Amino acid sequence: MTNFDFLQKEPKFHSFADVAVAAEKILPIDVAASVLNCRRAMEFAIKWMYSVDTSLVRPWDDKLISLMSTDEFRDAVDDDLLTRMHFIRKIGNIAAHDSRKISKDQAMLCLENLYIFMDFLAYCYADSYTEGSFDPHLVETQPVSALTIPTPSEAELKLDALMKENAALREQLTNRREQQQETYVPKPLDISEYKTRKLYIDAMLVDAGWTENQDWINEYEIMGMPNKSECGRADYVLFGDDGRILAVIEAKRTCVDVAKGRQQGKLYADLIEKQQGRRPVLFLTNGFDTRIIDNQYPERKVASFYSKRDLEKLFNLNGMRTHLDHVTVDANIAGRYYQKAAIQAVCDSFDAKNRRKALLVMATGSGKTRTVITLCKVLLEHGWAKNILFLADRNSLVTQAKRSFVNLLPDLSVTNLCEEKDNLQAHCVFSTYQTMMNCIDSAQDEQGKLFTCGHFDLLICDEAHRSIYNKYRDIFTYFDTLLIGLTATPKDDIDKNTYEIFDLENGIPTYGYDLAQAVKDKFLVDFLSVETSLKFLQDGIVYDDLSDEDKEAYENTFTDENGKLPKSINAAALNQWIFNEDTIRKVLDIL
Template sequence: MAIAEWVLPNGQRADYALFKGLEFYGIVEAKKWDQDIAGQMAQPKEYSREVPFRSDYLLVDNQMGDYKVPFIYTANGRPYLKQYKEKSGIWFWDARNPKENAYALEEFHHPEDLALKLTAKNPDEANQDLVNDNDFPKFADRDYQVEAIKNIEEAIKDGKKRILLAMATGTGKTRTAIALMYRLLKHKRARRILYLVDRNSLGKQTADAIKDNKIGNLSISSIYGVKELQDKLPDASTKIQIATVQGMIKRLFYNDNEEEKPSVGQYDFIIVDEAHRGYAEDKELSDKEYQFYDQNDYVSQYRRVVDYFDATAIGMTATPALQTTDIFGQPVYSYSYQQAVLDNYLVDHDAPTIIKTKLSQEGIHFKKGAEISLFDQASESIKSEKLPDNMNFEVKDFNKRVITENFNRVVCDYLAQNCLNPNDPELGKTLIFAATDAHADMVVRLLREAFKKAGNPVEDDAIEKITGSIRHPNNEIKLFKNEKNPNIVVTVDLLTTGVDVPEITNLVFLRRVQSRILYEQMLGRATRLCPEIHKAVFNIYDAVGIYDAMNKVTNMKPVVKNVKHDIHYFVKRKDEFGISDISEQYQIDLSAAVDRKIKCMNDAKRKDFERLTEISSIDQWARDLVHLNRKAFLNEWKNIEQLDKLQGDKPKQYISNAPDEYVGIERGYGQGNSDPEDYIESFNKFVKEHVNTIPALQIVATRPKDLTYDELKKIKLELEKNGFKEHDLQSAWKSANQVQTTADIISFIRQAALGSKLVDHDVRIHNAMQKVYGMANWNMVQKSWLKKIENQLISSTVLGPNAETAFSSNFFKRQGGYKQMRKIFSDNADQIIYVLNENLYV
């Protein structure tokens, strides 16, 4: 459809349009018009340019390009259809900007919408203001969040109407969105924004985040008027409105009260949270089908909401689906789970614990003619039936197609005896995925029985079901997030997406899912950092084989992350670490290990320690350790050794006599869930076969001193793609050789390629730093900076091949970078990095 013409209902073209003020009055056929129009379609009449017409009407001549009004429409009465997009819909063009293209709307703007468009700031000017503004809110100023916002703003500047942002669960999509809204409103690029969610709990969570996140001393909600879920329409002053997709569908398409129906121009931007949830896939009807069916029955309501408004739509998701990219296009920015783990913004998961039972291995079999019990879900009653044929069920069918209480009992017994302890909140919380609501009830009951049987009875509200069937699910979610109990929650679908509980350290799978997106959302419930409980990794307990089933397709495979050491590790390596020269990081790590141990001690053991050391409070002593100066810290070493001697309580072991019986567990490594020896052997084989074909591997093996931090991250990602990660190598090495090691990935690669000896990460860095400490008689300021260099090297593994590269990292850049290091160390700045690199891998 050409912009310079309008289509009449009868299919004819017209070159002129008639307006009164801002209200559209009709289309005038070429060279014919009627001067006496009062809101009716023009009647054909000969036209002359010299004929006068009333001053409150305005004639627009498209062919001449002489636009006398800012906004132009064209329509033929057909509702907008994607497959007929050039021949349907109400097409709108903002004639103030000839470079902008026309686009289709479902309805005309209200006069108020057009009045607001006229008073809005020029988009080009607002876009440039955004480009020039490098001040990002503190609550969303991580590098990747800033980059995400910049990429979205660039897409807006380029005129994109559909934009997609992909960020891993737990990396702060909501905070990023709030920061983006703040910037759009601040620079008047948006006058009103709709924040769309798919469930009430997410809407409440977003509203709370808008209230909690602040600019200076003011919350975002106090700076800009915010309407929440219960508010149907915004006020004139409202800048942000939160709504559910379901609520907006009702207001737009099933609303008899026109006054409550939002206008197409009510929002300038729509931010769609959890945009992977498409509700129904769109279907385009063929020309023949269109004659018999209503297209509205085949268009997802989710998409209809987005398409209804004359607004730029920004979708946010951790797991883009096909229908997501169909609506929003490819992501303008992506931040993956693997990258977030490598950047220490998320936690990795440990090798899964595969719980095996006799039934899960052999399956459940019913013979032809057997009389079995059937549960009728509709009537919630049990009936009997004789089987006409043999029936066989594998573990993937458990709890869905076949109800097996004995299987669930064995799994719950194992979890209660070996894995979970709701009575110790410092061990984190647990989320269990059940197959159905009735299955969730069963698991809650069996777990309570299992803890009682294990000699560890729990409070009644320590284990609860949270599904859509309970009376106040949002209240229970809030308790799960903020209170001690519930500690273990059993859910079906309600908590699979969008719920943020950082204390979750255990995921238990008692159901299979076929969707990669749903599986990754489930894993995402446990990825968040939680320093309060020293969360380093999270655990997966898999009783139905979902980990292996999804491992080939998921994007959330385990990534490298070092695990903190226990007290015995530090005590054993006292001489290696050089206790006379304590580093700040060493003191922090040891203090954390002390804290973890005392939290697991019972009252009797705690009193024994206080008596033997003459310390009045073990808790206060542990809290003070990290703040002591070097001399005072060394004076506490005898007490640290005393704490190491105290053995923790071992859990009791119980054997189930149920018809199903415990077979064992399996710790799998890598993509094939290999045993430790095979995993190490396959890693060594991979390195030898690829050391000459993967450039980064060759650098690690032959020239580690030339390695950059970015190259190290790339090689970690490459190894992870092939199933190898640092933490699993350390764990497998310990299992295979009965020797604990904290060797980093570089040491493992060199051991595989060259046969080099594995050296613990901290020890290797300490030895190299001793060479640096011996280079000169450093003054106090220089010694302080050497400690910072050592701590940074412990954290990042490598600094860089030369001083200029090493001191350009974000940590040193904030301190003044290479230029500042030259001032502090004079000519020795370059020599420090040279000596370090020469001695790290000798």
């Protein structure tokens, strides 16, 4: 008997049930193998969800991080459950790189989190559901010969094949999930502070490259506290290579608001600052919610902890940083008055206004790329940035931007992740959103994970539309960095609001330079409009007016399952859902 027997009773769950059972059976023998099978079972189950649920829109690839990052998947799975699932993903990544870093307790928590996810799946999609709870006593040792562990090749799932296999179930199971999800009661998250620290928080530290008892110490004694013993114990203290304290972590149990540790953490930071002459960064966390107080910007939520090199870079930059109130702009790169004004506006936003996001709305052709290149030069020279990430949604835009940076800032080391998979050490990284999503977990060097959440100091988002932000928003929430958006066409609709992304009021960017002003200044020329009409687009398609050949095509296309044929298709329907190649050709000919 196992905790996952309920999965094997449902034939539709066959693609992942055996892997989940194998993860449980092998845990007493090999914790790393158990974790890897937990991750595989979760990945296969998620792919199965995409194959049966029409509300889930398939992303650009089938990698786990991509599947878990779509808006539609996040709508289907609540935040607490998603955090549990990301724990399985992260521990699985650690197990894949170094199995020695996985504890039995972490493997057991992966198994319990997997059970909770599978319970949610059964509640939403199974023909019958019986409420249960995870029983750790069922996880017992069995002879290796008695275990049937599917190998990766045997259990590998292709989403295309699943989509075909489950096509008949899609409408039925989508409706069932949408109804059931409304009444699902999430499993309780309350575990002790000790377990929170040893399982969730320790895993976050290992994922960020920290090593226990080498550069991180638990229960670190700090003298001078306002109590009888004058001694306090910080939950975690993170050390740099020079032996000085880089950060303090104040931990709370999973169900407790992290804000309750704020005052205690600030006391520790105050005392450490007195002792070593430098104030450490403070992290507040309960394993699910993590905040940073970096002594410059307001307290904010972060995806995880900074790595050691992230923190050391932060302190090095702080030591070199100078104010941005009156910057010198390189006129050879961006010499127009509005480009200089845009650069100063962003500098004022980052410095004097203490904001971490800026939006430049500039007409196409007015030199957005030159403006942002000059801005990067200013931020590099004034100690505000060392590592820069430039993101665009198409390879051609990435290549074009990189070429401009190379030509105008020849001393800056650059790399295009879409073309140079092994050149990861450059200070300016160019990438599509898709490529960067895939690199976050996979990019490694001799020190471990490279693209940790504090790796970049500046993120430039080219063509910052709401649709881009929605589709790839995990990138923006993962990297804790200054953010600059570039666009010529901002949106201020309720569901597509570019300004909201950058914490700005509707219609008020950090700096704007529109087409009308550019034409008035004679930097751009205005557009010309050509008006024309085409018969189909104006009058629609009438069956009786067609040639015999076109009538045959019309019949083959529009005859319904009952053999009925519409006499005509009006222009509105034609514009909405019919793609007519001949009409497209005529429009292009006129253009």
